[in-house]
Amino acid sequence: MALPLYLVGLSHKTAPVGVRERAALDPAAGLPAALAALGKAVVLSTCNRTEVYGVGSPHRARALLLGRGVAPRHLYVKEGVEALRHLFRVAAGLDSLVVGEAQILGQVREALFLARKHGATESLLEKAFQSAVALGKRARSETGIGAGAVSVAYAALDLALAVFGDLSGLVVAVLGAGEMAELFLSHLRGEGVARVLVVNRTEERARALAARFGGEAYGLSALPRVLRQADVVVASAAAPHYLVGPEDLPRRVKPLFLIDLALPRNIDPRVARLPYAYLYNLDDLERVVEKNRRAREGEIPKVEALIEKALADYLEWYAGHRVREAIRALRISLLREVARELPQADPGFWHKEAGRRAHPWILALKARARDFLEGPPCPQECPLLAFRPPGL
Template sequence: MALPLYLVGLSHKTAPLEVRERAALDPVVALPAALMALGKGVVLSTCNRTELYGVGSPEKARAFLLERGVAPRHLYVKEGVEALRHLYRVAAGLDSLVVGEAQILGQVREALFLARRQGATESLLEKAFQTAIALGKRARSETGIGAGAVSVAYAALDLALAVYGDLSGLSVAVLGAGEMAELFLTHLKAHGVGRVLVVNRTEERARALAERFGGEAFGLSGLPQVLRQADLVVASAAAPHYLVGPEDLPKRAKPLFLIDIALPRNIHPRVGSLPHAYLYNLDDLERVVEKNRRAREGEVPKVEALIEKALADYLEWYAGHRVREAIRALRERLFQEVAQELPGADFPTWHKEVGRRAHPLILALKAQARP
């Protein structure tokens, strides 16, 4: 019997940014709705992919993404071992925009936690994601696939360095106060930026992040002031609509450099057409990280070898799992038969007779499961 796992998804490799925006699932409303639609499943939704993993038929998952306005040509469907291999590649960072990035492993772990919270996992999915997380850790500790800083935030930093050359003394603003904003600020401080401005819907969170980096905090009402003062803006806020439009940018004596790494996007695409603004988004980063990707090509075969070993281990576990499930079902059936045939017997007698009848059948099941 084939492994009954499936995957339906889209990523930066199959869909442009505006399509990925439609498929992005927020953890409060859309993601639980997706899990309800799947019945049993795990949803991995990041800035560069939305993937639905489950057991059985992939049709419900496919229909769910099509209903969100995703065209069939943007989707990939994988089943059985190929679905598991894809999950392992994702966790190891081989399928990321920035090959070997560390953030995806935490996102895979979070996807499993959210599914557990919704009661949406079962044994095959649990084992698949647990082994994917373990593999991702091994890939980064036993190979050079994760060497150096390879996050999307670092790619954004590379882009800023390509434009400015030297970041010291610049005024830098971040929109959002989440993990990506914190990671970007960590990189920036290492390059000696001058003034740090943090803008967030919740000013208290902005203040907490700003204090860590010696910066200034603003609520969304302070965004116009920030846009007048900043040299570089990096947007990574969780917002359902644009926070910056063409009408929001003041006329400036010097250009403003903006990097939008949020999904959905925080900055309206038309901002990039203004004469004093230079706007880059997630798709633009692919060109920035091409050099990084080439440098890690030598490590990919090592990671792929780890993946194939993990696949073999999972399939060995699955064979044993199938036998255990079959034995449990066999014992239940035999117990019902014995109880009907020997209604006057006591419980120990029933169990003894079930054991006698089950023994040769269990041996046969185990023999069938051997490779």
């Protein structure tokens, strides 16, 4: 019987940013309802992907994403070992927009944490995600896949440098004070910008981030004033609606360069129609990171070798897991059988006799653990399978 894991999802490789916005699940609102509908599942929802991992049939997960306005052509469905391999590739950074970026590893860990919080995990998913996190750490410590500053935020800086050539003397505004904003500002160090303006709904968080990078802090109410001063705007705020529209950008002499890293987007796409505004979003970063992919190609085979080793380790664990479950079911079945045959006997004798009868079957189960993993679930083919509980 094959590994009963499944994956249903979409990513920057299969869907444009508008579709990914519809699929994204907010941890506070959309995620709890989705997990309640799915049963046992882990949902990985980031700016570049929404993926549902579960055990059994993928039909509910597929229906959930289709119900959020995602077209079938944007979805991929993987089952068994291929679902697990995909998760491992994601955690190792091989499936990221920026190959080898570190942020995804924290997001995989957070997805497992949220699933646990809502009581949505079970043993196979727990082991799969724990193994993925461990693999992601190994990939970055044992290969060069994560060498250097690589992330979507770094790609945004690369894009700004490609446009301006030199950021010296420019005013950079950052909308949002979360992890993405912090990453961008850490990469911006040393570029010689004149001023850094941090805008956030919670001004206290803006002050904390601005203090770390020698910037100025503003509340959201000051955004129009900040936009008038900025040469570069990098938006990564968590907001359910656009924060910047064409009406917020009055005509100006100097061009304004905007990068929207948020999902849902912070900047109305109509801003791109303004003759003095140049707007880029997550999809546009694909071209910027192509050079990064080429530079890291030499490290990918090393990471893929680690992935195959992690897959083998997981399947070995799973074979043992199935055998243990089968042994438990076998012992219960034989104990009931002995109790029916010898109702007057002492319960201690029942357990001893059941153990004696189970012994040869247990030896056979252990000897055939590998075959048991992929073998057909047919009692005629293998009588041991008759003792499996449903779903084992």
